[in-house]
Amino acid sequence: MNTQTKTCTCKTESEHEKLERIEEVIEEYKDKEGSLIQILHMAQGIYGYLPLKVQQFIAERINKPLSEVSGVVTFYSYFSTMPKGKNTIRVCLGTACYVRGGKKIIERLKEILEVDVGATTQDGRFTLEVMRCIGACGLAPAITINDKVYKQVNPDKLRSILDQY
């Protein structure tokens, strides 16, 4: 995840520069078996999201059908084909977080941000997403904002957390 924050300069780089950097990633990984997910992961870090034209750009260079690339992108909820907000909130709904009130966090965030899951706020500050287990079950209910994990989140404290961004 850390590499992603470091590589994410999507607001300052030009389109051309971003694609050039994605090309570098592809060059590094393309001959390794099963590297599509890794390439997509890093490409999303660079570009911010994975619209069809970026998927085409990748498919062409790794010589795989676009339908396969798109199949992977649409399978994993981590990948997005829509532009994302400045910050991404991911609420864990794995079993542990779910039973400890993950759903309430979602409901409250929807209220505060006035968006549905998967959407981005009007001011572009936040994108709200759901994850199925982030591997922090001992900290349930957990959320992440960008790469920072918040543990045992109390819905009433969400506003003050969001204010930090």
Add this chain to the structure above:
Amino acid sequence: MTNTINLTINNKKVSGSKNDTIMEVAKRNNIIIPSLCYLEGVHQIGSCRICVVEVEGAKTLQASCTVKAREGMVVHTNTEKVKKARKLLYELMLSDHPQDCLSCSRNQSCELQKLGELIGVSMPRFHGEKSKSCIDDKSPSIVRDMSKCILCRRCVTVCNDIQGVGVLNAQNRGFMTTVSPAADLPLDSVNCTYCGQCTTVCPVGALQEKDSIKAVWDALFDKNRRVVVQTAPAVRAALGEEFGYEPGTLVTGKMASALKEMGFDDVFDTNFAADLTIMEEGSELLARLADAFSGKEAVLPMVTSCSPGWIKYVEHTWPDELDHLSSCKSPHVMLGALIKSYYAHKLGIDPESLFVVSVMPCTAKKYEITRPELANGGLANVDAVLTTRELARMIKDSGIDFRSLEDAEFDNPLGLSTGAADIFGTSGGVMEAALRTVYEIVTGRELPFEKLHVTPIVGLEQIKTAELLIENPLEDFLFLDGVTLKIAVTSGLSGAARLMREVADGISPYHFIEVMGCPGGCISGGGQPRLTDDSVRQKRMEAIYREDEGKTLRKSHDNPSVTKLYEDFLGSPLGHRSHELLHTTYTPRGIYNEAVK
């Protein structure tokens, strides 16, 4: 003997080979395990789980199509647990299926329906939300209705692994999963070749050819129209299967008879135009060879152009190599052009009043006739294409008892053909037909193969090659003296891709390449009767060669009707009129259609 393993299935001692799956061992021992997604040798990924069995010692039920049989294994295929699981799986599949069997064109030919009957489920038990779906009918060839899809992924396998095109794959996840092109784009906006192999393996009505039956009935009922029909070489070797005949039964005469009963005004044969294609394509090859061996620029190898799925594939994948394609229109389009010129003139009628129907083993032909360049004088060369399956449906709908029909002949002047034309329907056939004529034109002698069959290029292998030494040619062809003509034949787009890669890299050793877009050639085209395996392909191929050998005339240049056509109307091969009516151009498209416009 070390390869043999012994196991027990349903308390019966059976044996199999080491690499066999449980399903394969069972089948060889006459034990039928119900299955749905399984397609022998093609698709064995266990996606539907209907073929589950109990294996003693295993914690869970096992998909018999993927689990390998092992020495000493004890398998039960019919226990209460298995039967319950099978039914449940089936009912769950049904719960997300529209169950509109009565209005589905796969009614009575649907594998899902048949399975329900087999395992005794007729009423759906689960009711709930169904997958949302929109029908993709934007392409001229194939209609996708994903509400009927059961996610067996056979189409994904044929599109990706067999054809190497890869426009279909599973998109999204869980309940939202659909099998579709990237980003749920419609087929007409991606690099689909319309080969239709997906429609031949779809067990349900999710992937089908676009209906042309209505358009043809409308034309037949229109009193102001003269409706002309033609049939491709491969149709006669497969149509019978739709009427209960064994694969490989030739029904040429009954087919002609049925078409006449249905009310077509003229029943012509695409084979006539196949002979004509050989005259044009053979001359084109000789012209290219003449240039190449006299130091002039020539684009070689020349590649055949009869298969429209193949053509679209090249236009998408190798837009820079289009000049390797023969400029010949495909045979049925040639015949359409002649019907609306030569024949219309002969009848003294306005070509606009003619409606030309082609019965083809192919779904890509439906798209082909919409290509703007396949028109003359503002009129499309062909007006409608029916697949072999559609023709069968129309014959049944006409109340014709196909099996009791007397044989009839094709009509003249566009109905006579030689054996060379018959073999256009199978992989290797166009090449052999071309060689029969080209070799004889060049040397004045008959092609030196037994029964005229170029044996190295006969058969179902993906790529076949041959060499032909030319010695003592006639005076006009001295430039070919001592030349070894190198040829390659392939069917299925994966094989074609391998040969085209060499062409694009400039290292292709061949002078002439035949490509048919579907594995085995037109005999197993996307419009042929369903579920074609290699044994069916083999039988259809043998039927095609039988038809060829049964003819007195076996070489295209011996077809008297073709000779007469050149004398009366066309002039000479590659002449001005031929160029106008029988030849075409191609469009670079690019893999994402980016080159179009």
